[in-house]
Amino acid sequence: MSVTFEPALWYSVTAQDDNEACANFGKTFDVNPFYSNAGTNCYVQCGLCKHNMTITSATLLDPQPELS
Ligand SMILES: [Zn+2]
Incomplete structure (x- = not known):
């Protein structure tokens, strides 16, 4: 599943670490505000x-x- 962004707007996003080598693997993080840049x-x-x-x-x- 992919998420699309409109340029130059602020979003609230949820992100999941998919690096199995990381202690955060599988954890989700909320980022608010998140800027979409381009x-x-x-x-x-x-x-x-x-x-x-x-x-x-x-x-x-x-x-x-x-x-x-
Ligand atoms: Zn990580």
């Missing part, structure tokens, strides 16, 4: 193994957060 190459990096986790769900934030 809508591609959207990754959540594991803080332990620096592996790019698999994003399992993404919800567009409504309203979008006001960040300066």
